Amino acid sequence: MAAITQETPAPAPVAPAPPRRSRPGARHRRGAARWFVLAGAVVVGLAVLAPFVIMVLNAVKSPAEYSQNGPLSLPTELYFDGVVSFWQRVDFPTKLWNSFFISAIVAVVGAGLSLLNAYAIGIGRIKGRLWIVMLFLLANMLPQEALIYPLFDMARQVGLSNSQWSVIIIFTVIQSAFGTYLLASVLGTFPPALLEAAALDGAGRWRILWQVVFPIVRPTLAVLVIFFFIWTWNEFFIPLVMLTSNDTQTIPIALASLQGDRMMDAPTTNAGSLISLLPALIFFLIFQRTLTRGVTAGAVK
Numbered sequence: 489m490a491a492i493t494q495e496t497p498a499p500a501p502v503a504p505a506p507p508r509r510s511r512p513g514a515r516h517r518r519g520a521a522r523w524f525v526l527a528g529a530v531v532v533g534l535a536v537l538a539p540f541v542i543m544v545l546n547a548v549k550s551p552a553e554y555s556q557n558g559p560l561s562l563p564t565e566l567y568f569d570g571v572v573s574f575w576q577r578v579d580f581p582t583k584l585w586n587s588f589f590i591s592a593i594v595a596v597v598g599a600g601l602s603l604l605n606a607y608a609i610g611i612g613r614i615k616g617r618l619w620i621v622m623l624f625l626l627a628n629m630l631p632q633e634a635l636i637y638p639l640f641d642m643a644r645q646v647g648l649s650n651s652q653w654s655v656i657i658i659f660t661v662i663q664s665a666f667g668t669y670l671l672a673s674v675l676g677t678f679p680p681a682l683l684e685a686a687a688l689d690g691a692g693r694w695r696i697l698w699q700v701v702f703p704i705v706r707p708t709l710a711v712l713v714i715f716f717f718i719w720t721w722n723e724f725f726i727p728l729v730m731l732t733s734n735d736t737q738t739i740p741i742a743l744a745s746l747q748g749d750r751m752m753d754a755p756t757t758n759a760g761s762l763i764s765l766l767p768a769l770i771f772f773l774i775f776q777r778t779l780t781r782g783v784t785a786g787a788v789k
Contacts, residue, residue, distance in 0.1 A: 595716040670712070674705060727740070
């Protein structure tokens with residue numbers, strides 16, 4: 489007797505779900521919000537650029553034209569005597585080298601000292617870790633006016649009065665206080681598995697620091713170096729007190745020397761501000777990509 493086979497019917501195809509359609513009102517609101525954010529960004533950008541545009545206009549304007557037409561007028565002719573006057577009066581190449589020398593050493597040494605301190609606090613797990621981090625934070629919040637007299641007296645006692653090394657030592661300690669607070673918080677969440685694996689391979693503390701910890705926190709260190717350089721470049725009060733000789737002073741002090749007791753040459757001051765701004769701006773533009781990578785490091789896993 490022949491077997492009777494019965495075919496199983498194939499399942500009916502499932503129709504794909506219709507795509508969700510956004511309501512026209514919601515799409516319109518999202519578009520309006522984007523345009524509102526864009527308009528706000530444009531307004532903020534113009535507000536930020538306005539002082540720089542005014543500075544450039546007054547840097548190439550003669551004193552007579554500045555007095556007659558005011559700071560917001562367009563120059564009728566280019567006047568570069570203010571740039572030449574500032575360059576010669578303050579010996580700008582010497583001031584430029586002093587600012588670069590102090591800022592570069594503070595940035596590099598401050599970042600290295602921050603790494604060593606944070607490695608001991610964040611990974612070494614020393615006792616009282618939280619209190620030590622809070623102490624570094626409080627030290628970074630102290631005003632410079634409260635520190636200037638004891639700092640000046642100590643520099644005089646050790647023979648570093650009117651020396652750039654006194655400013656370098658002071659700002660290295662000040663900047664490393666902030667760097668230690670930041671890196672200690674980062675290294676406090678460092679994966680213990682990496683440290684245990686390195687220890688099982690026979691790595692010591694220094695080898696773990698330079699071959700395991702340093703490659704991971706290198707983007708953060710790059711950000712600290714850039715910030716330390718710019719912050720030190722713009723410092724005024726402590727270098728003004730510590731550096732009394734014209735050969736050791738920095739660019740911010742040179743700018744302050746242009747202002748007299750009873751009058752101020754506004755075009756020369758604007759020209760000096762423009763020239764003094766260019767090195768820091770060029771430094772920032774060169775390391776802008778490094779800064780962006782350092783800030784966004786670890787945001788995407």
